[in-house]
Amino acid sequence: xxxxxxxxxxxxxxxxxxxxxxxxxxxxxxxxxxxxxxxxxxxxxxxxxxxxxxxxxxxxxxxxxxxxxxxxxxxxxxxxxxxxxxxxxxxxxxxxxxxxxxxxxxxxxxxxxxxxxxxxxxxxxxxx
Amino acid sequence: xxxxxxxxxxxxxxxxxxxxxxxxxxxxxxxxxxxxxxxxxxxxxxxxxxxxxxxxxxxxxxxxxxxxxxxxxxxxxxxxxxxxxxxxxxxxxxxxxxxxxxxxxxxxxxxxxxxxxxxxxxxxxxxxxxxxxxxxxxxxxxxxxxxxxxxxxxxxxxxxxxxxxxxxxxxxxxxxxxxxxxxxxxxxxxxxxxxxxxxxxxxxxxxxxxxxxxxx
Numbered sequence: 001x002x003x004x005x006x007x008x009x010x011x012x013x014x015x016x017x018x019x020x021x022x023x024x025x026x027x028x029x030x031x032x033x034x035x036x037x038x039x040x041x042x043x044x045x046x047x048x049x050x051x052x053x054x055x056x057x058x059x060x061x062x063x064x065x066x067x068x069x070x071x072x073x074x075x076x077x078x079x080x081x082x083x084x085x086x087x088x089x090x091x092x093x094x095x096x097x098x099x100x101x102x103x104x105x106x107x108x109x110x111x112x113x114x115x116x117x118x119x120x121x122x123x124x125x126x127x128x
Numbered sequence: 129x130x131x132x133x134x135x136x137x138x139x140x141x142x143x144x145x146x147x148x149x150x151x152x153x154x155x156x157x158x159x160x161x162x163x164x165x166x167x168x169x170x171x172x173x174x175x176x177x178x179x180x181x182x183x184x185x186x187x188x189x190x191x192x193x194x195x196x197x198x199x200x201x202x203x204x205x206x207x208x209x210x211x212x213x214x215x216x217x218x219x220x221x222x223x224x225x226x227x228x229x230x231x232x233x234x235x236x237x238x239x240x241x242x243x244x245x246x247x248x249x250x251x252x253x254x255x256x257x258x259x260x261x262x263x264x265x266x267x268x269x270x271x272x273x274x275x276x277x278x279x280x281x282x283x284x285x286x287x288x289x290x291x292x293x294x295x296x297x298x299x300x301x302x303x304x305x306x307x308x309x310x311x312x313x314x315x316x317x318x319x320x321x322x323x324x325x326x327x328x329x330x331x332x333x334x335x336x337x338x339x340x341x342x343x344x
Contacts, residue, residue: 037342
């Protein structure tokens with residue numbers, strides 16, 4: 001980031017074919033993810049769907065949002081937020097995914113000390 | 129080309145910036161910080177989605193069959209296409225093609241409306257069957273926890289829909305300013321920023337679609 005850019009010299013005009021290629025790739029990936037979901041691969045379905053979604057998201061961020069040609073600091077901000085999201089998910093699941101080692105599993109309520117229940121009828125536990 | 133640029137408005141760099149370049153990069157950094165905040169904000173909802181998916185795997189499988197993957201796929205195509213027209217609109221502004229900018233912005237707006245129309249039909253069907261968030265749920269399902277899924281569905285797609293609505297407003301604002309000749313290769317900052325926002329809306333949908341409609 002040392003090089004000092006002159007005024008206006010920074011704006012990159014991206015060739016139309018890059019945008020068209022990205023657009024086509026996104027459509028193909030959408031088709032793939034829909035096609036794969038029509039078959040049952042067990043837990044692999046979620047993995048494939050997420051991998052394809054990450055590929056599509058990367059294309060959008062890299063080409064359409066122009067991070068490829070952008071200043072590095074914007075990339076740092078973006079990647080930073082992804083890292084914090086990973087920490088968020090990681091810490092949450094280090095709790096949720098290991099509760100059944102402590103608490104017993106009953107029915108659909110997966111061993112939470114205070115089971116998560118659907119509030120269907122709308123009235124709450126009266127505490128007074 | 130020259131007749132397109134007859135009534136252009138000269139942009140003046142705000143006094144606290146040294147150059148137009150500095151003004152542009154500052155605005156862009158601000159926009160990215162905003163989008164990063166949006167990402168974390170939607171991220172929290174995705175964490176909630178995954179927590180309940182982990183707790184009620186069978187219920188999620190039942191629930192996602194109540195959503196039409198065809199409608200979701202159609203909306204995905206609408207949004208991806210609108211992202212493409214948006215990026216072409218920004219490019220047209222960069223290259224002084226004002227007529228093309230207007231056309232691409234208009235196309236983006238129409239695709240956004242198409243998205244919302246499809247969403248309207250989806251929501252209407254959910255209302256009809258009573259597949260609503262917990263307090264209002266009156267649908268019929270095997271799993272008692274089914275309303276949790278529809279709570280997440282309406283909050284997440286609803287917030288995304290609000291973003292689409294705001295995007296339509298922003299694009300209308302761009303078209304108004306573009307018609308006054310405010311954007312050219314020297315100044316197109318608002319077009320670029322709304323473009324970034326619009327791609328972010330597309331980005332959220334790229335994750336919402338497979339998680340809600342495709343994977344149970």
